[in-house]
Amino acid sequence: MSRSHRFLAGSAATLGLGVRDDALPEDPWQVEPYDLAVDVGESSDRASRHPARVAAPVPPRRSSWQDTSPRAEFGTTLTVPSVAAPGQAFTVTAALGNGSSRPWSSAALALRAPAGWTVQAITATTAGQLVPGAAFTAGWQVTPPAGAPASTPWTLTAVGTALAPGGSVRYEDAGFVTTPPRAPTRDSYLSDLTWIHAVNGRGPVERDASDGVNAGGGTPIAFGGTTYAKGLGVHAFSDVAFHLGGAGNRFTALVGIDDRSARRSSAGATRATVYGDDRVLFTSPVLTAAGGPLPVDVDVRGVRVLRLEVADADAESSFDRTSWALARVTVLPGT
Numbered sequence: 423m424s425r426s427h428r429f430l431a432g433s434a435a436t437l438g439l440g441v442r443d444d445a446l447p448e449d450p451w452q453v454e455p456y457d458l459a460v461d462v463g464e465s466s467d468r469a470s471r472h473p474a475r476v477a478a479p480v481p482p483r484r485s486s487w488q489d490t491s492p493r494a495e496f497g498t499t500l501t502v503p504s505v506a507a508p509g510q511a512f513t514v515t516a517a518l519g520n521g522s523s524r525p526w527s528s529a530a531l532a533l534r535a536p537a538g539w540t541v542q543a544i545t546a547t548t549a550g551q552l553v554p555g556a557a558f559t560a561g562w563q564v565t566p567p568a569g570a571p572a573s574t575p576w577t578l579t580a581v582g583t584a585l586a587p588g589g590s591v592r593y594e595d596a597g598f599v600t601t602p603p604r605a606p607t608r609d610s611y612l613s614d615l616t617w618i619h620a621v622n623g624r625g626p627v628e629r630d631a632s633d634g635v636n637a638g639g640g641t642p643i644a645f646g647g648t649t650y651a652k653g654l655g656v657h658a659f660s661d662v663a664f665h666l667g668g669a670g671n672r673f674t675a676l677v678g679i680d681d682r683s684a685r686r687s688s689a690g691a692t693r694a695t696v697y698g699d700d701r702v703l704f705t706s707p708v709l710t711a712a713g714g715p716l717p718v719d720v721d722v723r724g725v726r727v728l729r730l731e732v733a734d735a736d737a738e739s740s741f742d743r744t745s746w747a748l749a750r751v752t753v754l755p756g757t
């Protein structure tokens with residue numbers, strides 16, 4: 423959730439929103455009160471990395487509001503993947519919506535990419551008339567140059583234009599793709615690889631150490647007094663992504679509440695999830711100090727991006743230091 427997202431609790435009437443009675447549902451809204459602006463544990467914009475998850479609760483809420491008023495798209499909306507491998511084509515779409523009450527003509531969408539990138543339209547990019555409330559979508563196949571440097575963010579920009587009765591209109595929307603680090607070519611501990619991104623609840627993600635408050639502040643990864651020389655130390659909420667480029671075979675680890683938290687309290691409770699290209703490959707039950715670590719052993723063949731997530735499991739983020747001990751990926755023979 424980004425800092426800009428706020429959910430309200432209570433009925434519109436009790437919130438003093440001054441909405442007409444016939445616009446209100448029969449029951450008060452059942453929405454969790456949560457103001458990220460005052461959440462000191464919120465240190466990064468996760469919403470931008472999890473747009474599907476952010477969007478998921480919206481349709482049920484909309485239906486519970488019994489709100490049938492139209493919400494026309496307005497302007498340009500660009501959709502891009504988060505990762506783009508050098509030399510490999512990927513698909514980008516953009517929509518131009520006429521949210522005004524007047525018709526538009528000569529509607530068009532164009533895509534701007536960095537110099538040296540190949541952009542090829544795979545749909546029509548003009549729509550002629552665009553009546554009020556209508557939108558049209560265009561798609562492109564985009565290919566970064568094979569020599570594009572790794573671990574670099576790039577900007578793509580969609581430009582929507584049209585003629586409105588009062589003059590021309592123009593809307594831009596930018597999206598960001600990252601050329602990932604090279605995929606591993608041999609069996610590797612994740613802590614020896616460059617990650618695509620790393621989000622962590624407290625301080626940075628630690629390589630070969632438990633989570634510390636500051637960089638390098640961790641202690642050896644340990645569960646029940648047994649230490650592990652390799653692994654990743656994190657604190658909920660954490661999300662660390664690695665580029666496997668389809669070269670991986672299996673991902674293995676031992677995940678649990680690290681002794682660094684367990685020695686101080688038994689209260690830590692987190693849940694670990696492994697994603698392969700946003701598909702869930704593994705979800706743990708609630709991890710606790712008493713329950714000990716759990717082995718992870720999943721098939722990652724064909725996976726381009728492997729993501730390790732640790733989320734709070736009990737609405738209390740204290741003592742939630744979690745470690746992925748011996749986190750390791752093996753590669754397919756011949757890669």
Ligand SMILES: [Ca+2]
Pocket residue numbers: 689690691692734735736737738739740742
């Ligand atoms: Ca917790």
